[in-house]
Amino acid sequence: MKRESVLELKGDVLKSLWAQTFQQQGAQAQSLVSPRVDSRLAVGYSQIKKDDYQLELRVQRARGSAYEQALMFKEKAKQEANIEVVPSIEIPTKAAVFDLSGQKGLIAKKHPLHIGLSVGHADGGAGTLGAFVSDDQGNTCVLSNNHVLALMGQAKLEDPIYHPGRPDKVLLTTGRIATLSNYIVIL
Numbered sequence: 001m002k003r004e005s006v007l008e009l010k011g012d013v014l015k016s017l018w019a020q021t022f023q024q025q026g027a028q029a030q031s032l033v034s035p036r037v038d039s040r041l042a043v044g045y046s047q048i049k050k051d052d053y054q055l056e057l058r059v060q061r062a063r064g065s066a067y068e069q070a071l072m073f074k075e076k077a078k079q080e081a082n083i084e085v086v087p088s089i090e091i092p093t094k095a096a097v098f099d100l101s102g103q104k105g106l107i108a109k110k111h112p113l114h115i116g117l118s119v120g121h122a123d124g125g126a127g128t129l130g131a132f133v134s135d136d137q138g139n140t141c142v143l144s145n146n147h148v149l150a151l152m153g154q155a156k157l158e159d160p161i162y163h164p165g166r167p168d169k170v171l172l173t174t175g176r177i178a179t180l181s182n183y184i185v186i187l
Contacts, residue, residue, distance in 0.1 A: 001080045006045040006053040013043045013055070013073050038064025043073075046082070055081035060088070109175060113163060119144055119177070120165020124151050127165060135181065142178055150183035157181065 001009075042058040055077045057070040062085050074081035110117055113129060119142060120126045127148025133141050142161065146152055149161055161178040 001053055001077070002051065003047075003053050006055055006077075006080075009055055009073075009077055010043055010045055012076075013057075017041065017043075017069075039066050041066040041069055053080075057081055057083045058086050059083065060086060109164065113142070113177065118164035119148065120162055121149055121151055121155055121180070122160060122162060122166070123155070124148065125166060129163070139181075141181065146183055146185055149180055150185075153183065153185040155180055155183070 038061045040060050044056040044058075045053050046056050047053050055073065057073060059066045059070050061067060067083075067085075070081075070083045074083060113132075115129055115131060117129045118126045119129045124147065127144050129142050129144055131143040133143050135141050142149075148165070149155070157180055159180045160176045161180060162175045163177045164175065
């Protein structure tokens with residue numbers, strides 16, 4: 001499907017999830033993350049080939065309301081959707097995040113760069129280099145989470161991006177690998 005179509009469909013899915021959350025939790029709804037594992041549904045999209053995209057749906061169980069919704073959204077996408085089961089997501093403690101023992105291979109300065117290395121904005125914390133992507137002009141770019149590279153939308157375009165990121169490297173005076181060229185904030 002075309003990029004515009006998958007973005008519209010993704011927006012429809014998110015609106016539907018927000019409507020359900022609001023209906024269940026009322027005005028105090030703060031997040032789409034359900035405390036019930038079988039109710040958690042994440043949505044995104046991927047590029048299959050040039051000008052061909054598909055909806056990406058992630059659930060934690062192959063049963064329950066989230067899985068049923070994923071099947072419904074896949075049908076709405078005329079089967080141009082991929083459903084993956086991600087059984088568990090581990091969120092480390094702050095102490096574990098800052099414990100760099102055993103992580104020297106990912107935080108050490110490496111060239112050429114590869115997926116999994118430490119990257120970050122000078123004013124933020126370190127994160128993971130998640131992928132290499134191409135922009136509309138054919139430039140190779142690094143991809144990571146918004147909070148890692150764009151500080152949740154607070155960074156400015158052209159801000160430097162470093163490897164390794166902070167706190168993996170205390171002072172970021174060297175190691176500039178890129179500049180921030182684009183970002184989106186996902187609500």
